[in-house]
Amino acid sequence: MNKQQKKFILTGLILIITGIILGAFGAHGLKGKVSIEKLTAYETGVRYQLFNGVGMLALAGASSLFRFSIKPSFWFILLGVLLFSGSIYGMTVQELMHVPVSKILGPITPLGGLSMIVGWFLILVQVLRQKTE
Numbered sequence: 001m002n003k004q005q006k007k008f009i010l011t012g013l014i015l016i017i018t019g020i021i022l023g024a025f026g027a028h029g030l031k032g033k034v035s036i037e038k039l040t041a042y043e044t045g046v047r048y049q050l051f052n053g054v055g056m057l058a059l060a061g062a063s064s065l066f067r068f069s070i071k072p073s074f075w076f077i078l079l080g081v082l083l084f085s086g087s088i089y090g091m092t093v094q095e096l097m098h099v100p101v102s103k104i105l106g107p108i109t110p111l112g113g114l115s116m117i118v119g120w121f122l123i124l125v126q127v128l129r130q131k132t133e
Contacts, residue, residue, distance in 0.1 A: 004071065008060035011078060015053030022046050022089065034095045045088035052081045052116060059123070068126040076119030084112025 001009070023046040030039055056077070059070055087105040094101045 012056030019050040045085035080116030
């Protein structure tokens with residue numbers, strides 16, 4: 001395992017572990033305390049975090065097949081998860097804390113989604129450009 005693979009594996013595992021913890025918190029700690037709409041959005045944040053965590057593990061396993069750097073994608077994907085899922089988590093718990101953060105966090109959510117898209121799209125473009133044997 002090289003340094004890049006280790007970074008992807010550790011990041012993927014951290015995203016998955018925290019996604020499971022946050023998912024359990026949402027299912028047990030938030031149910032009945034926040035609106036159904038907020039809980040549904042929260043579950044979407046958890047789902048995207050988990051998917052990207054699994055994706056990071058897949059990239060670590062496939063990285064030896066690439067003849068290009070996936071480092072920029074790593075940062076776009078990680079930033080995307082933090083912005084997208086993190087902003088959704090923040091907007092969900094604002095109901096419990098009575099702190100109005102939607103005006104700040106609301107515009108961040110789509111930026112996080114765009115960052116994830118860019119990260120995965122960069123890999124797609126590089127794979128399409130890579131010559132096969």
